[in-house]
Amino acid sequence: MHGRVKVRTTEEERERKKKEQALKVRAYRAAMGRIQKKREAGELDNEMLSLTVQILLRNPDVSTLWNIRRECVLEKLSRLKEEETACETPSEEENQTVEDKTGEKKAAAEDKSHSIFTCELDLTEQCLMVNPKSYNAWHHRCWTLEQNPRADWQREVQLCNKYLKFDERNFHTWDYRRYVTGKAMVPAAQELDFCTEKIKVNFSNYSSWHHRSLLLPELYPNQQRDRPMSEEKLQKELEMVLTAAFTDPNDSSAWFYQRWLLGSGAQLDRAPRIAAFRLESHGAVLALDKPYPDIKQLKTELVGGGQTILLESWQPVDKRGTSWKCQQNFDYQRNSAYSLSLSDQKVDLLPLSGPENGAYYFAPPHGTASCSKDLLAELQTQLQSCLDLLEFEPDSKWTLLTSALLMRAIDFSANHETSLAHLAKLEKVDSLREGYYKDLAARWTLEWELAKWPLSADFPKRFDKADDVLLESLPYDQYLVIADEITLPKKLRDKLGESVPKTFVDLKLQS
Amino acid sequence: MDFTTFVKPSNGGGDGGGSDADVGGQKLQFWKHVEYIENHGKQEDDYEYCMTEFLRMSGIYWGTTALDIMGLIYCCVGFFSLTHRLHLLDVDKLGWWLCERQLPSGGLNGRPEKLPDVCYSWWVLASLTIMGRLHWISSEKLQQFILSCQDTETGGFSDRTGNMPDIFHTLFGIGGLSLLGHSGLKAINPTLCMPQYIIDRLGIKPQRLPRP
Numbered sequence: 001m002h003g004r005v006k007v008r009t010t011e012e013e014r015e016r017k018k019k020e021q022a023l024k025v026r027a028y029r030a031a032m033g034r035i036q037k038k039r040e041a042g043e044l045d046n047e048m049l050s051l052t053v054q055i056l057l058r059n060p061d062v063s064t065l066w067n068i069r070r071e072c073v074l075e076k077l078s079r080l081k082e083e084e085t086a087c088e089t090p091s092e093e094e095n096q097t098v099e100d101k102t103g104e105k106k107a108a109a110e111d112k113s114h115s116i117f118t119c120e121l122d123l124t125e126q127c128l129m130v131n132p133k134s135y136n137a138w139h140h141r142c143w144t145l146e147q148n149p150r151a152d153w154q155r156e157v158q159l160c161n162k163y164l165k166f167d168e169r170n171f172h173t174w175d176y177r178r179y180v181t182g183k184a185m186v187p188a189a190q191e192l193d194f195c196t197e198k199i200k201v202n203f204s205n206y207s208s209w210h211h212r213s214l215l216l217p218e219l220y221p222n223q224q225r226d227r228p229m230s231e232e233k234l235q236k237e238l239e240m241v242l243t244a245a246f247t248d249p250n251d252s253s254a255w256f257y258q259r260w261l262l263g264s265g266a267q268l269d270r271a272p273r274i275a276a277f278r279l280e281s282h283g284a285v286l287a288l289d290k291p292y293p294d295i296k297q298l299k300t301e302l303v304g305g306g307q308t309i310l311l312e313s314w315q316p317v318d319k320r321g322t323s324w325k326c327q328q329n330f331d332y333q334r335n336s337a338y339s340l341s342l343s344d345q346k347v348d349l350l351p352l353s354g355p356e357n358g359a360y361y362f363a364p365p366h367g368t369a370s371c372s373k374d375l376l377a378e379l380q381t382q383l384q385s386c387l388d389l390l391e392f393e394p395d396s397k398w399t400l401l402t403s404a405l406l407m408r409a410i411d412f413s414a415n416h417e418t419s420l421a422h423l424a425k426l427e428k429v430d431s432l433r434e435g436y437y438k439d440l441a442a443r444w445t446l447e448w449e450l451a452k453w454p455l456s457a458d459f460p461k462r463f464d465k466a467d468d469v470l471l472e473s474l475p476y477d478q479y480l481v482i483a484d485e486i487t488l489p490k491k492l493r494d495k496l497g498e499s500v501p502k503t504f505v506d507l508k509l510q511s
Numbered sequence: 512m513d514f515t516t517f518v519k520p521s522n523g524g525g526d527g528g529g530s531d532a533d534v535g536g537q538k539l540q541f542w543k544h545v546e547y548i549e550n551h552g553k554q555e556d557d558y559e560y561c562m563t564e565f566l567r568m569s570g571i572y573w574g575t576t577a578l579d580i581m582g583l584i585y586c587c588v589g590f591f592s593l594t595h596r597l598h599l600l601d602v603d604k605l606g607w608w609l610c611e612r613q614l615p616s617g618g619l620n621g622r623p624e625k626l627p628d629v630c631y632s633w634w635v636l637a638s639l640t641i642m643g644r645l646h647w648i649s650s651e652k653l654q655q656f657i658l659s660c661q662d663t664e665t666g667g668f669s670d671r672t673g674n675m676p677d678i679f680h681t682l683f684g685i686g687g688l689s690l691l692g693h694s695g696l697k698a699i700n701p702t703l704c705m706p707q708y709i710i711d712r713l714g715i716k717p718q719r720l721p722r723p
Binding site for chain 2: 025292
């Protein structure tokens with residue numbers, strides 16, 4: 001029950017309502033009882049159809065009744081088929097006219113089945129008028145269309161247009177739209193135009209922004225796959241969305257889209273990449289850039305010193321499935337070049353400096369995405385616009401967050417301090433999400449620390465996190481698995497307790 | 512009915528049976544809600560009861576079905592939790608979108624630029640809990656919002672403050688408060704929307720990510 005205000009009623013009114021409802025309940029129970037009896041008796045006839053209509057029009061969410069209707073429809077269809085086959089078996093001697101007649105009968109049968117489907121479609125349409133968010137009514141509509149070889153998908157697209165005029169945010173209609181435009185083979189470019197129109201009418205239409213985000217990667221794919229779409233199109237989208245966002249900076253719809261634009265696109269389906277690796281004669285450790293508990297499915301090979309070694313029997317180092325160790329003996333040859341392959345990724349290892357034998361690999365988590373001159377210029381213009389707005393509205397949450405994201409998209413290292421300052425401010429002005437901003441600050445800090453780690457003197461043997469910034473958590477800790485020594489601020493160490501990351505030395509001792 | 516750690520007082524609760532926990536000047540009216548839920552099962556001749564009977568007939572349950580966008584996310588997250596495949600989610604991205612559901616009133620909505628609703632105290636909150644990101648929203652503000660949606664006369668919770676209570680929002684309100692650790696409520700399992708002690712008894716272990 002949604003949006004029904006509690007109103008105080010008089011005793012008299014309550015009595016009247018009670019009586020009214022008692023009558024409805026009686027009718028409902030009678031119809032339900034009759035339906036159940038008929039179903040037990042296998043009577044899937046017209047009476048059954050009209051009984052279910054009575055209830056479904058009041059409450060389209062009774063799945064059982066839709067199931068019964070589907071049984072009725074299938075029953076009717078199989079009857080028609082039987083009649084048809086009875087006509088299709090004329091004896092060989094019969095002449096042309098009979099064949100013509102069969103054709104006519106076939107067409108008549110098709111018309112009959114079509115009218116069965118039309119009846120179901122009409123009912124769902126009526127039910128959707130009562131409740132436009134009834135899962136069951138939408139589902140029954142899909143089912144009916146799928147059964148009908150003559151389904152008019154184009155008409156369904158028109159129906160969506162109509163429904164979206166009544167409620168531009170009904171996600172059932174948007175979902176249905178994605179389904180029927182596929183069936184009607186509406187070109188994606190045409191759908192994008194539809195989206196643009198909807199957004200122009202109302203910038204605050206998050207459903208339409210979302211629909212857009214599904215169409216663009218398909219229409220304008222990004223070759224490097226590190227941005228949601230081609231850089232050229234991305235630039236234009238950024239322009240469009242900022243205009244929308246600035247129209248009403250407190251409306252979140254466009255800002256969500258903006259953040260999606262600045263992201264790296266769909267990364268979920270890609271295989272994990274090697275984040276860090278270290279090898280010595282008694283074993284190796286491997287860190288992945290994202291969790292992957294099924295590491296056995298990934299072929300890991302070490303090539304060097306004139307041989308190829310398959311690395312097997314990985315043991316988990318953490319519970320998340322991001323770091324692994326392998327206790328295997330290697331005949332490591334100091335003067336040979338080594339490389340490591342994980343599925344289709346292949347990286348060259350660097351020898352450890354100093355007297356120790358061994359080799360390593362390290363790729364910090366923050367990669368820089370491809371950025372054309374034009375795109376960079378656009379990002380800088382946007383950042384400037386945001387900073388200008390902040391002059392007037394220093395507490396504008398979305399402007400604070402977006403400008404920090406833009407800074408990081410331009411140069412995350414140079415803008416590190418400023419972007420953290422924005423997060424600190426966000427903790428205050430958007431205090432509901434204080435915990436989120438603290439964790440995000442920790443992520444950004446670690447990304448920065450890990451990016452400059454390779455430049456430090458004792459890399460990769462020593463990792464030093466200075467005590468100046470209070471970190472809420474320690475994300476990316478799997479990257480530290482190649483270090484012999486990890487120095488963390490005492491407060492953070494206390495907070496982490498048992499989940500302080502293991503060092504390479506710890507792992508050796510355990511073997 | 513066993514979702515509270517309290518023993519019903521012999522006088523039936525007297526003052527309505529409020530708990531000791533006081534959030535923003537509001538108390539959870541335990542026994543009113545217990546009565547409300549108990550009565551629901553007895554009201555077979557009630558119109559509302561008939562109209563919601565589809566739940567029983569369909570063999571489905573609101574708490575574990577896809578009511579809308581947020582319900583869909585909850586179903587997906589719950590599925591990964593049951594199959595121990597939560598690593599397939601981009602927790603930071605999804606978690607951010609979810610914590611952005613909290614509005615200044617403390618209540619959660621289901622999509623950007625929509626009104627808050629107690630049912631999202633279950634769907635959003637359970638998803639965040641499964642992903643170890645419950646601390647990304649303000650627990651106190653949400654508890655205040657949920658408590659403001661309880662009907663202190665009849666018991667039960669409504670979708671928003673001042674609306675008619677119903678059995679579903681009562682489940683989601685109490686479930687949400689339990690996830691937030693409201694005093695006096697037993698722990699609820701975020702994946703299965705059932706008391707944790709029952710899940711433990713059955714030996715089911717849905718996956719749950721730790722806090723970062």
